[in-house]
Amino acid sequence: xxxxxxxxxxxxxxxxxxxxxxxxxxxxxxxxxxxxxxxxxxxxxxxxxxxxxxxxxxxxxxxxxxxxxxxxxxxxxxxxxxxxxxxxxxxxxxxxxxxxxxxxxxxxxxxxxxxxxxxxxxxxxxxxxxxxxxxxxxxxxxxxxxxxxxxxxxxxxxxxxxxxxxxxxxxxxxxxxxxxxxxxxxxxxxxxxxxxxxxxxxxxxxxxxxxxxxxxxxxxxxxxx
Amino acid sequence: xxxxxxxxxxxxxxxxxxxxxxxxxxxxxxxxxxxxxxxxxxxxxxxxxxxxxxxxxxxxxxxxxxxxxxxxxxxxxxxxxxxxxxxxxxxxxxxxxxxxxxxxxxxxxxxxxxxxxxxxxxxxxxxxxxxxxxxxxxxxxxxxxxxxxxxxxxxxxxxxxxxxxxxxxxxxxxxxxxxxxxxxxxxxxxxxxxxxxxxxxxxxxxxxxxxxxxxxxxxxxxxxxxxx
Numbered sequence: 001x002x003x004x005x006x007x008x009x010x011x012x013x014x015x016x017x018x019x020x021x022x023x024x025x026x027x028x029x030x031x032x033x034x035x036x037x038x039x040x041x042x043x044x045x046x047x048x049x050x051x052x053x054x055x056x057x058x059x060x061x062x063x064x065x066x067x068x069x070x071x072x073x074x075x076x077x078x079x080x081x082x083x084x085x086x087x088x089x090x091x092x093x094x095x096x097x098x099x100x101x102x103x104x105x106x107x108x109x110x111x112x113x114x115x116x117x118x119x120x121x122x123x124x125x126x127x128x129x130x131x132x133x134x135x136x137x138x139x140x141x142x143x144x145x146x147x148x149x150x151x152x153x154x155x156x157x158x159x160x161x162x163x164x165x166x167x168x169x170x171x172x173x174x175x176x177x178x179x180x181x182x183x184x185x186x187x188x189x190x191x192x193x194x195x196x197x198x199x200x201x202x203x204x205x206x207x208x209x210x211x212x213x214x215x216x217x218x219x220x221x222x223x224x225x
Numbered sequence: 226x227x228x229x230x231x232x233x234x235x236x237x238x239x240x241x242x243x244x245x246x247x248x249x250x251x252x253x254x255x256x257x258x259x260x261x262x263x264x265x266x267x268x269x270x271x272x273x274x275x276x277x278x279x280x281x282x283x284x285x286x287x288x289x290x291x292x293x294x295x296x297x298x299x300x301x302x303x304x305x306x307x308x309x310x311x312x313x314x315x316x317x318x319x320x321x322x323x324x325x326x327x328x329x330x331x332x333x334x335x336x337x338x339x340x341x342x343x344x345x346x347x348x349x350x351x352x353x354x355x356x357x358x359x360x361x362x363x364x365x366x367x368x369x370x371x372x373x374x375x376x377x378x379x380x381x382x383x384x385x386x387x388x389x390x391x392x393x394x395x396x397x398x399x400x401x402x403x404x405x406x407x408x409x410x411x412x413x414x415x416x417x418x419x420x421x422x423x424x425x426x427x428x429x430x431x432x433x434x435x436x437x438x439x440x441x442x443x444x445x446x447x448x449x450x451x452x453x
Contacts, residue, residue, distance in 0.1 A: 051361055072366060080363040090354035093376060101363035102372075150362065 004029040004158060004189045005050060010059030012045050020045040021214045022059070024179040027191065029157075030184050032205030035193040041210040043193040044087070047160045050191060051084035080107065082158040087166055089147030096122070096138070096146050097131040103154045121153035122146075127177050141172030148176060159183060161192040165199055177202060235427035236434060246407070246416075247431050254412040255326065255439075258393040261329045265336035265388050270381055272337075273344025274370060278356075288345065294338035303401025306331045310402070323404035328412070331398035336388035343387050347380025348373070379453050386447045391441060 005027040012020040020042035022111070027033060027050075035043050048054035052068070053076050061068045063078060083103075091099050100118045101109075109117060122128050125145040130138075138146060144164075151159060161180065165173050180203060183190050191208075194200055200207065209216040239247050276287060308314050310321040310330075321327045355376050359369040374381065392398075396414035403410030405419055413432045420427040 053357055053360055076363065076365045079360055082361075084361045086358070086361075087355060090358045092355075092358075092372065102359075106363045106368065145374055154363065206234070 001028060003027060003062070004064065006062040007049075008060045010049065010056045010061065012042075012049060012054065014045075018213055020049070020056070020210075022046075023215065024074055025208070025215060027189060029189050030187050031189060032180070032184055032203050033189075033191045033208055034200045034203055034205055035191055035208045035210070036197075036200060037210035037216075039195075040213075042213040043210055044162055045213075046208075046210065047084055047162050047191065050158070051082050051160055052078045053084065080154075081133075082160065083151040083154055083155055083156040084153050084160040085147060085162065085164060086121075087162040091135040091138075091143055091146060094135065095131065096127070096133045096135060097192065099135060099146055100131075100150045100153050103150060107154070113125065117153050121149040124152055124179060125149045126171075139169075140167065141169040144168060145172055146176060152179070153210060155186075156188065158189045158191070159198040161190070161194075163193055165194065165196055232427045232430055236430035239427060239431040240434065244431070246411075247428070247435070249408050250411050250413050250416040250432060251435055253410065254393055254414070254436075257325050257328050257332060257399075257412065258389055259434050261332035261336055261392050262385060262389040263330070264333040265340045265392075266385050267314045268333075269337045269388070269443060270344050270374075270384065273341040273384070274348055274374065276341070277345045277348030278370075278373075291338050291345075292343055295342055299335060299395040299397030299399075300401060302335050303331055303398040306334065306398075307401050315439025322402065323406060325403065325410055326397050327402035328410060332392040332395065335395060335398055336392050340384045340388045342376075343384030344381055347377040347384065351377045352382065379450050382450045383447060386443055386450065390440070390443045390447070393443070394436065 003026045005025070007022050007025040010020065010022045010025075011018060035046065037043050045054065049056055055070050063081075068074070068198065092102060097118055099117055100121055104114055104117055118131065119128070122130055125148050127142065127145055128147070129151065130142070135143065135146065147166075161176075164176050164180065168176065175194065180190055180192060184205075190205075192199075192203060271426060276284065281287075304328070307322070308452065310316045310327055312322075321330070351373060355373045356369040359372040360366075394414060396412075396418055398414045399405070399410070399412045400418065403412065405411050405413065405415040411419075413436050417429045417432050417436070420426075420432075
């Protein structure tokens, strides 16, 4: 099976400080990975690299067996397969529909097909009928669910979550949890950065543990090489 | 000497009767200011976005220079451009001096730093998550920039309004480069300066009232944008 990602000798600096240093990491398709580690251990940095938003200063990354060369046109195509849901996601000014439709419009979706995809995505996060709401009228939990719907609508090959349950109300947390666990069955690779050991336990899957900005050695059966 | 009340009455009657000289000056002011604002926007907004989003070693110097340029007296800008487009200047052959084109060039130079400054402020105040969010949803860098522009559109509108406000009320550039030629390059501000010096207070007041009305509308618009 071709790995979804293969990272080799990856190092990312912020200024003079090493933000992340990985000798080797392989992520397989269609599985859930739980990314754990203390604050500042490099979880968000790793997610940013996996989302092709941040280029490491050293190392190589293969995606679906192909070496990533970090050229603009290539990166746009890669980013259309991988979506990162930030810890505090930003909703563009306007309506819920405008936000959920944003990525779909970039991909050429329009008219009825577009409306259908938006409606389906909102229904998945239990916000059916919210299309015309202005994003400023949403609660924190609703805003996070709209951000999730915006990502789900794109049906990415990889979905990355940065602390998806942080400061979420119970209903929203349940919705997010439920969706995350069903994604691999649709072939989506999921990487979830979380502090919550209970969530990590609920999700199951493989664990990627970071400590001091490096990959911690784990027993066999986990995703490291 | 006429009383101020009589002068006011005369001024209003000039406005209400559609006095040709009054409205030619108004039309020249508005058309020249509009053109220069459009050019300043086309140049200033992209520069403001680029400077705002870039990190480079001389960024602070660039911003300080920009702020200085917004404070340059209009007559100095007029003088510098005069030097370029007068008969003795490098562009003298283009015969731009004492035309509305010359005023537009001068007022564009006047407005660009203001538009850049306001755009820079808008970008500085924008949420840092806008572009990464757009990128992770599949946008190209240019599309990300477009989305950022949408997010800060009210700040950019304020930039345009501020630029227009500056040029419609300036006199130095219009006087130096336009020459205040009646029916041709005479703007509201140069007409006020000229007519008042001739003792034609009513004419000056009439234009002053219209200029105040324009300033009021501009400020009202700016307030609306800021509230948004």
